[in-house]
Amino acid sequence: MKHGKKYVDSTKTVDRNKLYDANEALALTVSTAKAKFDETVELHIRLGVDSRHADQQVRGAVVLPNGTGKSVKVLVLCKGENVEAAKAAGAEYVGSDEYVAKIQGEGWMDFDVVIATPDMMGVVGRLGKVLGPRGLMPSPKAGTVTPDVARAVTEAKAGKIEYRLDKTNIIHCPIGKVSFGPEKLEQNLNTLMNAVVKAKPAASKGQYLKSCVVASTMGPGVKVNTAKYGV
Structure with a gap:
Protein backbone atom coordinates (compact mmCIF):
# COMPACT_ATOMS: atom_id res chain seq x y z
CA MET A 1 0.00 0.00 0.00
CA LYS A 2 1.40 3.38 -1.04
CA HIS A 3 1.18 6.13 1.58
CA GLY A 4 1.07 9.88 0.99
CA LYS A 5 3.86 12.34 1.83
CA LYS A 6 2.22 13.49 5.11
CA TYR A 7 1.97 9.92 6.38
CA VAL A 8 5.58 9.16 5.40
CA ASP A 9 6.77 12.34 7.17
CA SER A 10 4.78 11.41 10.27
CA THR A 11 6.29 7.92 10.47
CA LYS A 12 9.76 9.45 10.69
CA THR A 13 8.93 10.89 14.13
CA VAL A 14 7.77 7.51 15.48
CA ASP A 15 10.26 4.88 16.62
CA ARG A 16 8.67 1.60 15.49
CA ASN A 17 10.66 -0.44 18.01
CA LYS A 18 9.97 1.70 21.07
CA LEU A 19 7.20 1.20 23.62
CA TYR A 20 5.95 4.66 24.56
CA ASP A 21 4.23 5.58 27.81
CA ALA A 22 0.56 6.36 27.15
CA ASN A 23 0.91 10.17 27.50
CA GLU A 24 3.94 10.19 25.19
CA ALA A 25 2.23 7.91 22.64
CA LEU A 26 -0.87 10.10 22.55
CA ALA A 27 1.15 13.31 22.23
CA LEU A 28 2.85 11.72 19.20
CA THR A 29 -0.48 10.56 17.78
CA VAL A 30 -1.93 14.06 18.05
CA SER A 31 1.16 15.72 16.55
CA THR A 32 1.29 13.32 13.59
CA ALA A 33 -2.40 13.76 12.67
CA LYS A 34 -2.15 15.90 9.54
CA ALA A 35 -5.60 15.46 7.92
CA LYS A 36 -7.88 18.45 7.32
CA PHE A 37 -10.65 16.84 9.40
CA ASP A 38 -10.74 16.00 13.12
CA GLU A 39 -9.31 12.48 13.03
CA THR A 40 -10.59 9.73 15.31
CA VAL A 41 -8.01 8.17 17.63
CA GLU A 42 -8.27 4.39 17.92
CA LEU A 43 -6.75 1.91 20.33
CA HIS A 44 -5.86 -1.60 19.13
CA ILE A 45 -5.22 -4.15 21.89
CA ARG A 46 -3.90 -7.63 21.08
CA LEU A 47 -4.73 -10.13 23.84
CA GLY A 48 -3.15 -13.44 24.78
CA VAL A 49 -6.41 -15.36 24.56
CA ASP A 50 -8.06 -17.59 21.96
CA SER A 51 -11.41 -16.13 20.88
CA ARG A 52 -12.45 -19.49 19.41
CA HIS A 53 -13.07 -20.73 22.96
CA ALA A 54 -16.22 -19.52 24.72
CA ASP A 55 -14.43 -19.27 28.07
CA GLN A 56 -11.80 -16.92 26.60
CA GLN A 57 -14.14 -14.33 25.12
CA VAL A 58 -13.52 -10.73 26.13
CA ARG A 59 -16.47 -8.43 25.68
CA GLY A 60 -18.07 -5.58 27.55
CA ALA A 61 -18.85 -1.89 27.50
CA VAL A 62 -17.48 1.17 29.23
CA VAL A 63 -18.38 4.87 29.38
CA LEU A 64 -15.39 6.99 28.36
CA PRO A 65 -15.02 9.98 30.72
CA ASN A 66 -14.61 12.41 27.83
CA GLY A 67 -16.91 10.67 25.35
CA THR A 68 -15.89 9.73 21.80
CA GLY A 69 -16.46 13.10 20.12
CA LYS A 70 -19.03 11.48 17.89
CA SER A 71 -22.76 12.22 18.00
CA VAL A 72 -24.56 8.89 18.38
CA LYS A 73 -27.94 8.00 16.88
CA ALA A 158 -22.33 10.18 26.92
CA GLY A 159 -19.75 8.08 25.05
CA LYS A 160 -20.33 4.48 26.04
CA ILE A 161 -18.39 2.15 23.77
CA GLU A 162 -18.53 -1.59 23.38
CA TYR A 163 -15.32 -3.60 23.16
CA ARG A 164 -14.99 -7.13 21.84
CA LEU A 165 -12.38 -9.43 20.35
CA ASP A 166 -12.20 -9.90 16.61
CA LYS A 167 -11.16 -13.23 15.06
CA THR A 168 -7.47 -12.34 15.41
CA ASN A 169 -7.82 -11.70 19.19
CA ILE A 170 -7.59 -7.92 18.81
CA ILE A 171 -9.91 -5.28 20.28
CA HIS A 172 -10.35 -2.13 18.15
CA CYS A 173 -11.98 0.87 19.85
CA PRO A 174 -12.24 4.63 19.31
CA ILE A 175 -11.06 6.65 22.31
CA GLY A 176 -11.85 10.15 21.05
CA LYS A 177 -10.79 12.77 18.54
CA VAL A 178 -7.40 14.40 17.90
CA SER A 179 -8.91 17.72 19.03
CA PHE A 180 -9.34 16.29 22.56
CA GLY A 181 -5.59 16.62 23.13
CA PRO A 182 -3.30 14.06 24.82
CA GLU A 183 -4.61 14.54 28.38
CA LYS A 184 -8.28 13.78 27.69
CA LEU A 185 -7.33 10.97 25.32
CA GLU A 186 -5.16 9.43 28.04
CA GLN A 187 -8.08 9.49 30.50
CA ASN A 188 -10.20 7.65 27.94
CA LEU A 189 -7.38 5.20 27.12
CA ASN A 190 -6.84 4.37 30.80
CA THR A 191 -10.57 3.80 31.33
CA LEU A 192 -10.75 1.38 28.40
CA MET A 193 -7.52 -0.44 29.33
CA ASN A 194 -8.65 -0.91 32.94
CA ALA A 195 -12.00 -2.31 31.74
CA VAL A 196 -10.27 -4.78 29.40
CA VAL A 197 -7.87 -5.89 32.18
CA LYS A 198 -10.81 -6.34 34.55
CA ALA A 199 -12.55 -8.49 31.91
CA LYS A 200 -9.62 -10.94 31.74
CA PRO A 201 -11.08 -14.47 31.49
CA ALA A 202 -10.14 -16.96 34.21
CA ALA A 203 -9.13 -19.40 31.45
CA SER A 204 -6.52 -16.98 30.08
CA LYS A 205 -2.99 -18.22 30.71
CA GLY A 206 0.34 -16.45 30.23
CA GLN A 207 0.69 -12.85 29.09
CA TYR A 208 -2.74 -11.23 28.71
CA LEU A 209 -1.85 -7.87 27.13
CA LYS A 210 0.30 -8.87 24.14
CA SER A 211 0.55 -5.47 22.48
CA CYS A 212 -1.20 -2.14 22.33
CA VAL A 213 -1.10 0.40 19.51
CA VAL A 214 -2.71 3.83 19.26
CA ALA A 215 -3.27 5.60 15.94
CA SER A 216 -5.28 8.41 14.38
CA THR A 217 -7.42 7.78 11.29
CA MET A 218 -4.70 8.78 8.82
CA GLY A 219 -1.63 8.61 11.06
CA PRO A 220 0.97 5.95 11.89
CA GLY A 221 0.58 3.46 14.74
CA VAL A 222 2.40 4.18 18.00
CA LYS A 223 3.19 1.28 20.37
CA VAL A 224 2.07 1.77 23.97
CA ASN A 225 3.88 0.34 27.00
CA THR A 226 1.28 -1.69 28.93
CA ALA A 227 3.47 -2.51 31.95
CA LYS A 228 1.55 -0.19 34.30
CA TYR A 229 -1.68 -2.11 33.71
CA GLY A 230 -0.15 -5.10 35.39
CA VAL A 231 -0.95 -8.14 33.19
Missing part, protein backbone atom coordinates in the same frame (compact mmCIF):
# COMPACT_ATOMS: atom_id res chain seq x y z
CA VAL A 74 -29.80 5.60 19.15
CA LEU A 75 -32.58 3.15 18.22
CA VAL A 76 -34.57 1.75 21.16
CA LEU A 77 -36.79 -1.28 20.60
CA CYS A 78 -39.40 -1.29 23.35
CA LYS A 79 -43.10 -1.00 24.15
CA GLY A 80 -45.43 0.60 26.69
CA GLU A 81 -44.15 3.13 29.20
CA ASN A 82 -40.56 2.55 28.07
CA VAL A 83 -41.34 4.39 24.82
CA GLU A 84 -41.74 7.76 26.57
CA ALA A 85 -38.74 7.08 28.85
CA ALA A 86 -36.49 6.38 25.83
CA LYS A 87 -37.71 9.49 23.99
CA ALA A 88 -37.20 11.67 27.05
CA ALA A 89 -33.62 10.37 27.38
CA GLY A 90 -32.89 11.54 23.83
CA ALA A 91 -33.22 8.42 21.63
CA GLU A 92 -33.70 9.33 17.95
CA TYR A 93 -35.85 6.31 17.12
CA VAL A 94 -38.19 4.49 19.50
CA GLY A 95 -40.63 1.70 18.66
CA SER A 96 -40.92 -2.02 18.13
CA ASP A 97 -42.16 -4.13 15.23
CA GLU A 98 -42.26 -1.25 12.75
CA TYR A 99 -38.50 -0.68 13.10
CA VAL A 100 -37.73 -4.39 12.94
CA ALA A 101 -39.73 -4.54 9.68
CA LYS A 102 -37.93 -1.43 8.37
CA ILE A 103 -34.51 -2.99 9.02
CA GLN A 104 -35.51 -6.36 7.55
CA GLY A 105 -37.49 -5.08 4.58
CA GLU A 106 -35.70 -1.86 3.60
CA GLY A 107 -32.19 -2.49 4.90
CA TRP A 108 -32.56 0.66 7.01
CA MET A 109 -29.46 1.26 9.17
CA ASP A 110 -29.52 4.96 10.11
CA PHE A 111 -28.39 4.41 13.72
CA ASP A 112 -25.19 3.75 15.68
CA VAL A 113 -26.50 1.93 18.77
CA VAL A 114 -29.44 -0.44 19.31
CA ILE A 115 -30.96 -0.83 22.77
CA ALA A 116 -33.75 -3.29 23.56
CA THR A 117 -35.84 -4.26 26.57
CA PRO A 118 -35.70 -7.96 27.57
CA ASP A 119 -39.31 -8.55 26.45
CA MET A 120 -38.35 -7.51 22.90
CA MET A 121 -35.57 -10.05 22.42
CA GLY A 122 -37.83 -12.61 20.73
CA VAL A 123 -38.45 -10.06 17.97
CA VAL A 124 -34.93 -8.63 17.99
CA GLY A 125 -33.49 -12.12 17.53
CA ARG A 126 -34.77 -12.03 13.96
CA LEU A 127 -32.30 -9.23 13.24
CA GLY A 128 -29.25 -11.24 14.30
CA LYS A 129 -27.96 -11.84 10.77
CA VAL A 130 -28.19 -8.12 9.96
CA LEU A 131 -27.06 -6.51 13.23
CA GLY A 132 -24.59 -9.21 14.39
CA PRO A 133 -21.91 -8.77 11.70
CA ARG A 134 -22.02 -4.99 12.23
CA GLY A 135 -21.53 -5.31 15.99
CA LEU A 136 -24.94 -3.73 16.62
CA MET A 137 -26.82 -6.66 18.15
CA PRO A 138 -28.10 -5.73 21.64
CA SER A 139 -26.60 -7.82 24.43
CA PRO A 140 -26.94 -7.93 28.24
CA LYS A 141 -23.12 -7.94 28.60
CA ALA A 142 -22.87 -4.60 26.81
CA GLY A 143 -25.79 -3.19 28.77
CA THR A 144 -27.85 -2.76 25.60
CA VAL A 145 -30.49 -5.30 26.68
CA THR A 146 -32.00 -3.70 29.77
CA PRO A 147 -35.29 -2.73 31.39
CA ASP A 148 -33.74 0.68 32.19
CA VAL A 149 -33.78 2.15 28.68
CA ALA A 150 -33.40 5.75 29.87
CA ARG A 151 -30.08 5.00 31.53
CA ALA A 152 -28.84 3.01 28.52
CA VAL A 153 -29.68 5.87 26.16
CA THR A 154 -27.99 8.42 28.43
CA GLU A 155 -24.82 6.29 28.61
CA ALA A 156 -24.76 5.76 24.84
CA LYS A 157 -25.03 9.50 24.30
Whole structure:
Protein backbone atom coordinates (compact mmCIF):
# COMPACT_ATOMS: atom_id res chain seq x y z
CA MET A 1 0.00 0.00 0.00
CA LYS A 2 1.40 3.38 -1.04
CA HIS A 3 1.18 6.13 1.58
CA GLY A 4 1.07 9.88 0.99
CA LYS A 5 3.86 12.34 1.83
CA LYS A 6 2.22 13.49 5.11
CA TYR A 7 1.97 9.92 6.38
CA VAL A 8 5.58 9.16 5.40
CA ASP A 9 6.77 12.34 7.17
CA SER A 10 4.78 11.41 10.27
CA THR A 11 6.29 7.92 10.47
CA LYS A 12 9.76 9.45 10.69
CA THR A 13 8.93 10.89 14.13
CA VAL A 14 7.77 7.51 15.48
CA ASP A 15 10.26 4.88 16.62
CA ARG A 16 8.67 1.60 15.49
CA ASN A 17 10.66 -0.44 18.01
CA LYS A 18 9.97 1.70 21.07
CA LEU A 19 7.20 1.20 23.62
CA TYR A 20 5.95 4.66 24.56
CA ASP A 21 4.23 5.58 27.81
CA ALA A 22 0.56 6.36 27.15
CA ASN A 23 0.91 10.17 27.50
CA GLU A 24 3.94 10.19 25.19
CA ALA A 25 2.23 7.91 22.64
CA LEU A 26 -0.87 10.10 22.55
CA ALA A 27 1.15 13.31 22.23
CA LEU A 28 2.85 11.72 19.20
CA THR A 29 -0.48 10.56 17.78
CA VAL A 30 -1.93 14.06 18.05
CA SER A 31 1.16 15.72 16.55
CA THR A 32 1.29 13.32 13.59
CA ALA A 33 -2.40 13.76 12.67
CA LYS A 34 -2.15 15.90 9.54
CA ALA A 35 -5.60 15.46 7.92
CA LYS A 36 -7.88 18.45 7.32
CA PHE A 37 -10.65 16.84 9.40
CA ASP A 38 -10.74 16.00 13.12
CA GLU A 39 -9.31 12.48 13.03
CA THR A 40 -10.59 9.73 15.31
CA VAL A 41 -8.01 8.17 17.63
CA GLU A 42 -8.27 4.39 17.92
CA LEU A 43 -6.75 1.91 20.33
CA HIS A 44 -5.86 -1.60 19.13
CA ILE A 45 -5.22 -4.15 21.89
CA ARG A 46 -3.90 -7.63 21.08
CA LEU A 47 -4.73 -10.13 23.84
CA GLY A 48 -3.15 -13.44 24.78
CA VAL A 49 -6.41 -15.36 24.56
CA ASP A 50 -8.06 -17.59 21.96
CA SER A 51 -11.41 -16.13 20.88
CA ARG A 52 -12.45 -19.49 19.41
CA HIS A 53 -13.07 -20.73 22.96
CA ALA A 54 -16.22 -19.52 24.72
CA ASP A 55 -14.43 -19.27 28.07
CA GLN A 56 -11.80 -16.92 26.60
CA GLN A 57 -14.14 -14.33 25.12
CA VAL A 58 -13.52 -10.73 26.13
CA ARG A 59 -16.47 -8.43 25.68
CA GLY A 60 -18.07 -5.58 27.55
CA ALA A 61 -18.85 -1.89 27.50
CA VAL A 62 -17.48 1.17 29.23
CA VAL A 63 -18.38 4.87 29.38
CA LEU A 64 -15.39 6.99 28.36
CA PRO A 65 -15.02 9.98 30.72
CA ASN A 66 -14.61 12.41 27.83
CA GLY A 67 -16.91 10.67 25.35
CA THR A 68 -15.89 9.73 21.80
CA GLY A 69 -16.46 13.10 20.12
CA LYS A 70 -19.03 11.48 17.89
CA SER A 71 -22.76 12.22 18.00
CA VAL A 72 -24.56 8.89 18.38
CA LYS A 73 -27.94 8.00 16.88
CA VAL A 74 -29.80 5.60 19.15
CA LEU A 75 -32.58 3.15 18.22
CA VAL A 76 -34.57 1.75 21.16
CA LEU A 77 -36.79 -1.28 20.60
CA CYS A 78 -39.40 -1.29 23.35
CA LYS A 79 -43.10 -1.00 24.15
CA GLY A 80 -45.43 0.60 26.69
CA GLU A 81 -44.15 3.13 29.20
CA ASN A 82 -40.56 2.55 28.07
CA VAL A 83 -41.34 4.39 24.82
CA GLU A 84 -41.74 7.76 26.57
CA ALA A 85 -38.74 7.08 28.85
CA ALA A 86 -36.49 6.38 25.83
CA LYS A 87 -37.71 9.49 23.99
CA ALA A 88 -37.20 11.67 27.05
CA ALA A 89 -33.62 10.37 27.38
CA GLY A 90 -32.89 11.54 23.83
CA ALA A 91 -33.22 8.42 21.63
CA GLU A 92 -33.70 9.33 17.95
CA TYR A 93 -35.85 6.31 17.12
CA VAL A 94 -38.19 4.49 19.50
CA GLY A 95 -40.63 1.70 18.66
CA SER A 96 -40.92 -2.02 18.13
CA ASP A 97 -42.16 -4.13 15.23
CA GLU A 98 -42.26 -1.25 12.75
CA TYR A 99 -38.50 -0.68 13.10
CA VAL A 100 -37.73 -4.39 12.94
CA ALA A 101 -39.73 -4.54 9.68
CA LYS A 102 -37.93 -1.43 8.37
CA ILE A 103 -34.51 -2.99 9.02
CA GLN A 104 -35.51 -6.36 7.55
CA GLY A 105 -37.49 -5.08 4.58
CA GLU A 106 -35.70 -1.86 3.60
CA GLY A 107 -32.19 -2.49 4.90
CA TRP A 108 -32.56 0.66 7.01
CA MET A 109 -29.46 1.26 9.17
CA ASP A 110 -29.52 4.96 10.11
CA PHE A 111 -28.39 4.41 13.72
CA ASP A 112 -25.19 3.75 15.68
CA VAL A 113 -26.50 1.93 18.77
CA VAL A 114 -29.44 -0.44 19.31
CA ILE A 115 -30.96 -0.83 22.77
CA ALA A 116 -33.75 -3.29 23.56
CA THR A 117 -35.84 -4.26 26.57
CA PRO A 118 -35.70 -7.96 27.57
CA ASP A 119 -39.31 -8.55 26.45
CA MET A 120 -38.35 -7.51 22.90
CA MET A 121 -35.57 -10.05 22.42
CA GLY A 122 -37.83 -12.61 20.73
CA VAL A 123 -38.45 -10.06 17.97
CA VAL A 124 -34.93 -8.63 17.99
CA GLY A 125 -33.49 -12.12 17.53
CA ARG A 126 -34.77 -12.03 13.96
CA LEU A 127 -32.30 -9.23 13.24
CA GLY A 128 -29.25 -11.24 14.30
CA LYS A 129 -27.96 -11.84 10.77
CA VAL A 130 -28.19 -8.12 9.96
CA LEU A 131 -27.06 -6.51 13.23
CA GLY A 132 -24.59 -9.21 14.39
CA PRO A 133 -21.91 -8.77 11.70
CA ARG A 134 -22.02 -4.99 12.23
CA GLY A 135 -21.53 -5.31 15.99
CA LEU A 136 -24.94 -3.73 16.62
CA MET A 137 -26.82 -6.66 18.15
CA PRO A 138 -28.10 -5.73 21.64
CA SER A 139 -26.60 -7.82 24.43
CA PRO A 140 -26.94 -7.93 28.24
CA LYS A 141 -23.12 -7.94 28.60
CA ALA A 142 -22.87 -4.60 26.81
CA GLY A 143 -25.79 -3.19 28.77
CA THR A 144 -27.85 -2.76 25.60
CA VAL A 145 -30.49 -5.30 26.68
CA THR A 146 -32.00 -3.70 29.77
CA PRO A 147 -35.29 -2.73 31.39
CA ASP A 148 -33.74 0.68 32.19
CA VAL A 149 -33.78 2.15 28.68
CA ALA A 150 -33.40 5.75 29.87
CA ARG A 151 -30.08 5.00 31.53
CA ALA A 152 -28.84 3.01 28.52
CA VAL A 153 -29.68 5.87 26.16
CA THR A 154 -27.99 8.42 28.43
CA GLU A 155 -24.82 6.29 28.61
CA ALA A 156 -24.76 5.76 24.84
CA LYS A 157 -25.03 9.50 24.30
CA ALA A 158 -22.33 10.18 26.92
CA GLY A 159 -19.75 8.08 25.05
CA LYS A 160 -20.33 4.48 26.04
CA ILE A 161 -18.39 2.15 23.77
CA GLU A 162 -18.53 -1.59 23.38
CA TYR A 163 -15.32 -3.60 23.16
CA ARG A 164 -14.99 -7.13 21.84
CA LEU A 165 -12.38 -9.43 20.35
CA ASP A 166 -12.20 -9.90 16.61
CA LYS A 167 -11.16 -13.23 15.06
CA THR A 168 -7.47 -12.34 15.41
CA ASN A 169 -7.82 -11.70 19.19
CA ILE A 170 -7.59 -7.92 18.81
CA ILE A 171 -9.91 -5.28 20.28
CA HIS A 172 -10.35 -2.13 18.15
CA CYS A 173 -11.98 0.87 19.85
CA PRO A 174 -12.24 4.63 19.31
CA ILE A 175 -11.06 6.65 22.31
CA GLY A 176 -11.85 10.15 21.05
CA LYS A 177 -10.79 12.77 18.54
CA VAL A 178 -7.40 14.40 17.90
CA SER A 179 -8.91 17.72 19.03
CA PHE A 180 -9.34 16.29 22.56
CA GLY A 181 -5.59 16.62 23.13
CA PRO A 182 -3.30 14.06 24.82
CA GLU A 183 -4.61 14.54 28.38
CA LYS A 184 -8.28 13.78 27.69
CA LEU A 185 -7.33 10.97 25.32
CA GLU A 186 -5.16 9.43 28.04
CA GLN A 187 -8.08 9.49 30.50
CA ASN A 188 -10.20 7.65 27.94
CA LEU A 189 -7.38 5.20 27.12
CA ASN A 190 -6.84 4.37 30.80
CA THR A 191 -10.57 3.80 31.33
CA LEU A 192 -10.75 1.38 28.40
CA MET A 193 -7.52 -0.44 29.33
CA ASN A 194 -8.65 -0.91 32.94
CA ALA A 195 -12.00 -2.31 31.74
CA VAL A 196 -10.27 -4.78 29.40
CA VAL A 197 -7.87 -5.89 32.18
CA LYS A 198 -10.81 -6.34 34.55
CA ALA A 199 -12.55 -8.49 31.91
CA LYS A 200 -9.62 -10.94 31.74
CA PRO A 201 -11.08 -14.47 31.49
CA ALA A 202 -10.14 -16.96 34.21
CA ALA A 203 -9.13 -19.40 31.45
CA SER A 204 -6.52 -16.98 30.08
CA LYS A 205 -2.99 -18.22 30.71
CA GLY A 206 0.34 -16.45 30.23
CA GLN A 207 0.69 -12.85 29.09
CA TYR A 208 -2.74 -11.23 28.71
CA LEU A 209 -1.85 -7.87 27.13
CA LYS A 210 0.30 -8.87 24.14
CA SER A 211 0.55 -5.47 22.48
CA CYS A 212 -1.20 -2.14 22.33
CA VAL A 213 -1.10 0.40 19.51
CA VAL A 214 -2.71 3.83 19.26
CA ALA A 215 -3.27 5.60 15.94
CA SER A 216 -5.28 8.41 14.38
CA THR A 217 -7.42 7.78 11.29
CA MET A 218 -4.70 8.78 8.82
CA GLY A 219 -1.63 8.61 11.06
CA PRO A 220 0.97 5.95 11.89
CA GLY A 221 0.58 3.46 14.74
CA VAL A 222 2.40 4.18 18.00
CA LYS A 223 3.19 1.28 20.37
CA VAL A 224 2.07 1.77 23.97
CA ASN A 225 3.88 0.34 27.00
CA THR A 226 1.28 -1.69 28.93
CA ALA A 227 3.47 -2.51 31.95
CA LYS A 228 1.55 -0.19 34.30
CA TYR A 229 -1.68 -2.11 33.71
CA GLY A 230 -0.15 -5.10 35.39
CA VAL A 231 -0.95 -8.14 33.19
